Amino acid sequence: MNKDLVGQILDLKRERNAIILAHSYQRDEVQDIADFVGDSLGLSREAAKTDAEVIVFAGVHFMAETAAILNPDKTVLIPDVEAGCSLADTIKAADVQSWKDDNPDGLVVAYVNTSAEVKALSDVCVTSANAVEVVSGLDQNRPIFFVPDMFLGAHVERKTGRKMHLWLGECHVHAGIGEREINSKLSEHADAEFLIHPECSCGSACLYLKPDAKIMSTEGMVRHSQTSDSKEFVVATEVGILHRLQRYSPNKNFFPVKESAVCEYMKMITLEKILDSLVKNQFKVEVSPDIADKARRSLESMIAVG
Ligand code: SF4
Missing domain, CATH: 3.40.50.10800 (NadA-like)
Structure with missing residues (x-):
């Protein structure tokens, strides 16, 4: 590991009262300098309770967006704006709205791998850690639209015995x-x-x-x-x-199982980009207040369960 680079990051982190949150799929060296490493649920919980003024999010865009939604008064930075998610990109807010129009009594369950706009139209967010528990607790008499991962949705159906409408998205x-x-x-x-x-x-x-x-x-x-x-x-x-x-x-x-199971979006974040992010205060992740307020409700339900 480049000690000079790491030293600069740690110094700047202290100066700016910043915290580095890293997903478990990040590069080894990025995980090693993070204040917290975890899955989407753990990272959301850390983001919700941190006292830091700046959150540098070593992950993909929807995760940094989640941190921004939970911390409207803090600066949330993602070191590379191109770090997206093929799964989150499969569904748009218009797709969710269309299902809601056809199912006015329905409930939308959104995996956390979704945009802020999709979350804003959802009743509750889930991660793979608590999806079964959340769906088990939902009203038995209302149809459920589970988005966007069809494999996670099928797993939840089998575990809960609950039939749902599944969006046919997948992570490559x-x-x-x-x-x-x-x-x-x-x-x-x-x-x-x-x-x-x-x-x-x-x-x-x-x-x-x-x-x-x-x-x-x-x-x-x-x-x-x-x-x-x-x-x-x-x-x-x-x-x-x-x-x-x-x-x-x-x-x-x-x-x-598969050495080549590598998410190229996750690996876009490097130590050099994290340093740049702290030096230049880039790239700020912001969510419009009306979308953030709606999305926050479904995220808070997610954080409370499991
Ligand atoms: S591993 Fe798949 S679901 Fe996770 S960020 Fe990468 S593309 Fe998205």
Whole structure:
């Protein structure tokens, strides 16, 4: 790691009363300098309670937007404005409004991987860590529109027994992790425990095909691997999580199902861009107050559950 660069970031962070929040799919060196590393739910919670005046968000745009919605009086910076999300981009506010027009008594459940405009039209936001719990608690008599990840939606349907209208969106990284790759990796590590993120394309099928599979959020993986008796784990999600898993369980072995499961948007954030962000106060993430007020309600429901 470049000590000079890291030293400059840490000095500026102190000077500006800034905090660096990093998602678990970030580059190793970015995770290492962050004040907090976590999944979308954990990051939202940290963003909601921080006393820092500046939040540098090492993640993708919808995450920084979420931090801005929860902290209207703070400066939220994303070091690269091009860091988007293929899943969030599959759905627009007009798509949600159209479903609401057809289903006036319906409830919209939005995965946190959505734009502020989509969140503003939603009744509640969820992450993969609390989606099952949130949907379980919703009024049984009202139709539900679950957006935008169809694989997570199918997983929630199976776990809750609740039929929902699913938006057919997917994340290109997780959708590319399928049964063929999983079988191949599991045959190489027969004694390993298998951890899979519900966004993966065969996540739901795994409930039937591999009853031992642990379908869990990235944060669930971190917790489970620390307490499990297993010494080896095969992991199906974006490979950035391996850094954290290994850090918390240094005596255990973790094997990615697919080495090439890399989110290019997450990896756009570098130490150099974080330094630039603090020096130049760029790039500010702002959400218009009317959209932010509506989106905040559904986000606060999400933070309260799970
Ligand atoms: S891994 Fe997929 S869902 Fe996550 S930020 Fe990248 S494109 Fe979006």
